[in-house]
Amino acid sequence: VYQVFENVAKKYDIMNDSMSLGIHRVWKDVLLYKMNPSPGILLLDVAGGTGDIAFRFIDYVRSVRERQLRRKLKHHQNLSWQEIADSYQAETVKPLGDSQVVVCDINKEMLKVGRQKAQHLGYSEGLSWVVGNAEELPFGDEKFDVYTIAFGIRNVTHIDLVLQEAYRVLKPGGRFLCLEFSQVNNPLLSRLYDLYSFQIIPVLGEIIAGDWKSYQYLVESIRRFPPQEEFKAMIEDAGFLKVDYQNLTSGIVAIHSGFKL
Amino acid sequence: ERGPELAAGAAQPPEPSVLPLLVCPLSKRPLRYEAATQELVNEELGIAYPVVDGIPTMLPEAARKIPAPPAKQH
Numbered sequence: 001v002y003q004v005f006e007n008v009a010k011k012y013d014i015m016n017d018s019m020s021l022g023i024h025r026v027w028k029d030v031l032l033y034k035m036n037p038s039p040g041i042l043l044l045d046v047a048g049g050t051g052d053i054a055f056r057f058i059d060y061v062r063s064v065r066e067r068q069l070r071r072k073l074k075h076h077q078n079l080s081w082q083e084i085a086d087s088y089q090a091e092t093v094k095p096l097g098d099s100q101v102v103v104c105d106i107n108k109e110m111l112k113v114g115r116q117k118a119q120h121l122g123y124s125e126g127l128s129w130v131v132g133n134a135e136e137l138p139f140g141d142e143k144f145d146v147y148t149i150a151f152g153i154r155n156v157t158h159i160d161l162v163l164q165e166a167y168r169v170l171k172p173g174g175r176f177l178c179l180e181f182s183q184v185n186n187p188l189l190s191r192l193y194d195l196y197s198f199q200i201i202p203v204l205g206e207i208i209a210g211d212w213k214s215y216q217y218l219v220e221s222i223r224r225f226p227p228q229e230e231f232k233a234m235i236e237d238a239g240f241l242k243v244d245y246q247n248l249t250s251g252i253v254a255i256h257s258g259f260k261l
Numbered sequence: 262e263r264g265p266e267l268a269a270g271a272a273q274p275p276e277p278s279v280l281p282l283l284v285c286p287l288s289k290r291p292l293r294y295e296a297a298t299q300e301l302v303n304e305e306l307g308i309a310y311p312v313v314d315g316i317p318t319m320l321p322e323a324a325r326k327i328p329a330p331p332a333k334q335h
Contacts, residue, residue, distance in 0.1 A: 100278055102279055102282065106320070108313065108316060108318065111316055112314070112316075115316075126278070127276070128275075128276035128278060128279035129276070129315075129316045130279060130283070130316065130317050130319060131313075131316055131317065131318040131319060131320060131323070132286060132319040132320065133286065133319075133320060136286040136287070136321070137286060138283050138284055138285065138286040138310075138317070138319030139282050139283065139284060140282060140283075140284045140289065140291070141289070143282050
């Protein structure tokens with residue numbers, strides 16, 4: 001698995017756009033919308049190498065915070081110039097309001113790409129990068145408010161260990177969110193999807209990244225992954241409550257959610 | 262602008278905000294950050310995880326064994 005991602009790291013984003021016709025961006029946006037984080041939240045994004053979820057989290061929290069500050073200003077009719085200046089100061093000094101995201105990935109190449117992207121796009125505050133194994137996380141118990149794993153869990157050897165670790169590092173009240181390929185619920189779409197996966201994606205992989213095998217591996221890993229209900233049961237086995245899932249694009253992907261209560 | 266600091270091979274310190282969150286992935290016990298060697302040390306197990314280019318590399322296979330301190334004299 002490691003070598004697949006070494007080859008894939010640099011071209012990861014381009015491949016995602018090509019394979020999913022850009023729809024992966026929408027899926028990730030939906031994940032953030034569902035998470036609905038408020039400023040002060042501590043997020044652990046696992047297998048998040050190139051930073052897609054992390055950047056969205058930062059954008060989301062920043063805009064929530066801006067809105068909060070603006071609302072505060074509106075409600076105070078007679079503000080002195082000092083108070084107005086202080087408010088703007090708050091916005092620049094703590095744009096995220098103490099929110100933090102840690103991106104953890106087993107592959108340092110993916111993290112490096114992510115970090116480069118972060119600089120390029122101007123993300124620096126509240127963001128850190130750690131090389132770690134999702135089955136054996138290097139974080140203390142009950143540290144995070146939200147744990148996300150987007151398109152990463154299908155690549156692990158022991159899903160149950162990943163879920164147990166997710167449970168361990170979440171604070172009580174914390175939320176587990178997983179965005180992953182799942183089972184298509186429409187038979188016609190299913191045939192088209194199979195055709196696309198097995199005929200087109202590896203070809204795209206060869207053309208864009210010069211790597212047929214890695215993309216064939218990716219397609220196969222998608223097929224092997226448990227379907228929605230089965231994965232839901234595994235999440236419950238790890239101790240999570242109020243577990244449910246939301247299908248996106250007829251089940252091509254699903255967002256599973258659970259709480260540590 | 263962080264451009265010049267990230268030239269290949271330049272040592273970069275880790276993001277301070279992440280340090281208090283980190284533990285040894287094996288024992289889940291706290292670590293000591295050694296700035297001089299850019300390592301996160303687990304005294305109990307006698308291993309140290311490297312910080313490479315500012316990124317803590319918290320994989321057991323990446324850790325190095327720390328020679329045990331000399332035995333105390335009675």
